[in-house]
Amino acid sequence: MGKFEIxxxxxxxxxxxxxxxxxxxILSSEGYSSKSSCLNGVESVRKNSQDENKFDKKTSSNGKYYFNLKATNGQIIGSSEMYESASGCANGIASVKKNAPDATVVELE
Known part of the structure; x- marks a missing residue:
């Protein structure tokens, strides 16, 4: 089972x-000014991760693959690591879809 680490x-x-x-x-957020905003981001990932159209697949300037997960308003709520292949990137998306809905939230020190 996956987890969100804050x-x-x-x-x-x-x-x-x-x-x-x-x-x-498998997915990292940008910085949030408050913990409550960060937790809202987690909920947005849970919701939007189930919609294939919210995943924006990209290729970096060095030829590696990555994706951004976008909210309904088009704002990026999370970005993936870099992958060597398009199939690796697709596996990353599948992993976010599988893990995000039921992932626990853990706050790190």
Whole structure:
């Protein structure tokens, strides 16, 4: 089962990482100014991760693949790691879809 890990960055912003059951980070958020905003981001990932159209697949300038998960308003709520192949990227999307809805939330120190 996956989990959302919430941590405080050195600049005081809050960030979450969605981790798969194997501990690998499959989605990372941008920084939020408050913990409540970060938790809203987690809920947005849970909701939007079930809609294939919310995943925006990209190729970086160095030829690696990644995706962004977007909210209904088009704002990016999470970004993936870089993948060597398009199939790896597709597996990452499948992992977010599988893990996000029931992932527990853990607050790190």
């Amino acid at each position: 941590k405080t960055r050195k600049n005081g912003e809050f960030q979450f990482n969605l981790k798969a059951s194997n501990g690998q980070v």
